[in-house]
């Protein structure tokens with residue numbers, strides 16, 4: 347009788363610990379699911395960007411103004427000889443924006459800011 | 460082509476009609492939009508037959524564009540409300556969301572045409588994710604191999620968008636300095652917002668039009684590169700711009716929208732003829748039978764090719780800020796910035812503040828946000844006049860372009876949802892047994 351009871355409780359204990367393991371596994375899997383998992387990947391890609399910036403074998407220069415092909419573009423005999431934000435720059439490289447708020451008027455359920 | 464990242468029921472019949480191609484696990488409608496289609500195209504497209512109505516995309520969408528349909532599926536209510544960030548596509552556990560456009564057939568045609576000079580314009584972030592499509596570890600830098608692959612695909616020139624990012628630093632940094640000197644008065648107020656991200660631009664134009672004067676007037680790097688390819692590039696190579704076909708290769712879906720903006724015709728032609736993303740490039744490479752991982756590292760082409768660490772930083776949140784500060788510091792102070800760590804920008808999930816002490820000028824204050832929900836928070840501050848910054852960097856995708864809507868999709872999102880589905884079905888069976 348006593349042994350039986352002990353057996354039972356031991357089996358219950360094993361069952362309970364098995365369950366606990368199961369839940370722990372669930373927890374890990376769920377924490378890494380969806381958006382959180384995506385952020386892991388993003389972190390790895392971001393690290394790689396910063397490492398490349400600091401790696402002279404990949405990028406000899408770290409500042410845009412030191413890039414020889416940028417210097418050549420803005421040189422006094424270069425294509426953009428007026429320098430950055432000159433009139434040709436404004437023609438080719440700058441733009442303008444338009445108010446689009448009318449395009450969503452009357453659409454219900456949008457996040458209104 | 461077999462696609463290892465597809466887990467869904469192969470028997471599922473699409474509810475969409477048209478011609479589609481699955482590329483890296485994402486369904487693409489083979490349709491090359493034109494400028495006239497700009498406001499009517501759905502750049503993300505949902506297949507109601509695949510949608511399980513879980514609502515994850517709706518939670519993820521920063522504009523509220525994804526609405527519940529009568530049958531419980533979700534879809535974009537109106538293209539005007541969608542800023543094409545593609546975050547819904549990357550999060551959908553059932554791959555129900557695909558892209559409504561793909562220039563891939565047109566690009567293949569142009570590559571074959573001997574009279575067309577095809578130019579590849581590759582974004583920084585592409586080279587940090589493309590390798591994943593070929594079994595390389597997440598984040599592997601494959602810039603050199605990417606150039607090699609583009610050459611073997613038949614692109615005539617590889618003009619690097621990282622070079623254009625350097626040009627952007629010069630233009631946008633100069634604009635910032637001008638605004639600082641003017642004290643942010645008149646129609647050029649402070650803080651100045653970055654303008655590289657087309658998802659953010661459409662968001663600002665649609666939801667915060669009153670803040671448009673704060674946007675830098677600079678085009679994005681690829682907007683600049685398209686215009687320069689058909690002017691400066693044509694001059695340098697002797698190719699008439701009429702024969703040049705520019706292909707913007709991006710980690711992004713919103714760049715397809717940007718490429719079609721009517722005003723991007725500064726060269727007298729369409730500055731950007733086609734836009735594809737990382738997944739489509741991987742598809743092109745695989746279809747051509749190129750053994751990607753065995754390729755040698757190659758360089759981009761001269762004149763618009765060399766790039767810097769500052770240029771590559773554009774691929775991540777905080778990077779545009781860091782690159783611009785490296786320039787602005789030297790331009791404002793006339794001193795060489797020797798310790799790059801002084802401008803290091805730490806980025807977390809929310810808003811990041813940066814202050815750099817510039818000799819002879821004083822502190823330059825910046826803020827960095829990624830994710831449009833965070834951007835909205837900053838916009839509210841600017842609107843209320845409580846944003847004491849000079850320069851604010853915004854990227855629509857959480858973490859920046861490396862997490863763009865056009866990047867390879869994380870297959871484990873599918874894994875995880877399959878696991879959940881399995882658990883759900885086990886529970887269901889268990890309950891049924893109990894009842895029985």
Ligand code: SF4
Pocket residue numbers: 505509510511512513514515516517532533550551552553554555556
């Ligand atoms: S995330 Fe995918 S399956 Fe879920 S509601 Fe959106 S489209 Fe449908």
Ligand code: SF4
Pocket residue numbers: 503519520521522523524525535540541542543544545546547548
């Ligand atoms: S692409 Fe972005 S804005 Fe458009 S529906 Fe998807 S999450 Fe929303």
